[in-house]
Amino acid sequence: MKIVLTIIRWIVGLLFIFSGLIKANDPLGLSYKMLEFFEAWGFHFLDNYTLSFSVAMNACEVLAGVAIIIGWRIKFFSWFLLLLISFFTFLTAYVLFSGKIKECGCFGDCIPLSGSNTFIKDLLLFLLILLIFFNTQKIRPIVSSKISFGILALTIMATISVQFYVLKHLPFFDCLPYKKGNNILNEMKAPAGSVPDSFAIHFRYKKNNRVIEFDQAHFPNDFDSSYEYVDRLDQLIRKGNATPAIPDFSLRTFAGIDTTLFILHQNKKYILLFARDFSNINDWKKDFEEILTVATTKSIPVYLITADADNGNKLFNNIPVFKCDATVIKTAARVNPTYFMMQEAAVLNKFGYTDSRLLLQEIANVK
Numbered sequence: 001m002k003i004v005l006t007i008i009r010w011i012v013g014l015l016f017i018f019s020g021l022i023k024a025n026d027p028l029g030l031s032y033k034m035l036e037f038f039e040a041w042g043f044h045f046l047d048n049y050t051l052s053f054s055v056a057m058n059a060c061e062v063l064a065g066v067a068i069i070i071g072w073r074i075k076f077f078s079w080f081l082l083l084l085i086s087f088f089t090f091l092t093a094y095v096l097f098s099g100k101i102k103e104c105g106c107f108g109d110c111i112p113l114s115g116s117n118t119f120i121k122d123l124l125l126f127l128l129i130l131l132i133f134f135n136t137q138k139i140r141p142i143v144s145s146k147i148s149f150g151i152l153a154l155t156i157m158a159t160i161s162v163q164f165y166v167l168k169h170l171p172f173f174d175c176l177p178y179k180k181g182n183n184i185l186n187e188m189k190a191p192a193g194s195v196p197d198s199f200a201i202h203f204r205y206k207k208n209n210r211v212i213e214f215d216q217a218h219f220p221n222d223f224d225s226s227y228e229y230v231d232r233l234d235q236l237i238r239k240g241n242a243t244p245a246i247p248d249f250s251l252r253t254f255a256g257i258d259t260t261l262f263i264l265h266q267n268k269k270y271i272l273l274f275a276r277d278f279s280n281i282n283d284w285k286k287d288f289e290e291i292l293t294v295a296t297t298k299s300i301p302v303y304l305i306t307a308d309a310d311n312g313n314k315l316f317n318n319i320p321v322f323k324c325d326a327t328v329i330k331t332a333a334r335v336n337p338t339y340f341m342m343q344e345a346a347v348l349n350k351f352g353y354t355d356s357r358l359l360l361q362e363i364a365n366v367k
Helices: 002-024 027-041 044-070 074-098 115-133 145-168 260-264 285-297 309-315 326-332 353-364
Strands: 198-207 210-215 228-238 269-275 302-306 321-323 338-343 346-352
Touching (some): 002 027, 002 044, 002 115, 027 044, 027 145, 044 145, 074 115, 269 285, 285 302, 285 353, 309 321, 338 353, 346 353
Parallel strands (some): 269 302
Antiparallel strands (some): 198 210, 198 228, 269 338, 338 346
């Protein structure tokens, strides 16, 4: 039984460590997912705390995973794991049965799982944790208390440090469709071999003061101009999978003109600066002005992409400013702001504003 318990502890521990670390790679992603849940539940008073909750949850997952493997304070951490998995199972059940949220984000954007797969995974984990919970008396720590405490202290510090680093720079592993190497226009297309939604179209017409309803395959034999159109209903009969990875990317001028294709079809290098807002402009404006100067000497256009076009035009009247949806910018640029080095629609590189020196080096190497 001890061998079985040891195997179970390693399975559970490694899964929690992996889950925590993959989300720690992108804590903003988890915080945005929390906002979806709070929106669905009406918990708007918690909106300002989602990032703190995200950082803490990721650290707790990794901590619990390490603790259950080394067996330190097993009773406490078995309770802790049971509470965590109960909470996660509730969330995945809500995702699966409510239909209000597409995915729970249990493994972040790097490993998207369907609601049913995530729910089954959590049920299996729940059973494994119950086995640990009811057999804690048979589990002994594998190292001394001092070493265990040291390992867990390093674990919590490392997990939190990693998250603060990626919040200032960018995720180590970019799993989003705007990642380095991707072509934005290609990501805006439906996947090859995908199936579009299938609809049954029902028409309603009026004739002789009577409303007649029929589908596109059964028009009345006497259909003519005497039939007065009322409305039509498009009924979804089969859900397809033809949703592109990037469904809503659009760049518009201050006057509302769509310039997306014009910008992305440029056959030369150019820079897109994605700035969701300008709340921290004092942290990056000076570096941006230097980048703009150097880029101009290399004939590299620089464009500002923002959800706050009014302030963008006031602050930067020497470069083109384009409007973009805030949700799109949050997906494309996890750090506010983020620089994209582009060639046509291809993302050559990405830099958070704290890595502007790296961008300057790249610009200097352009011939």
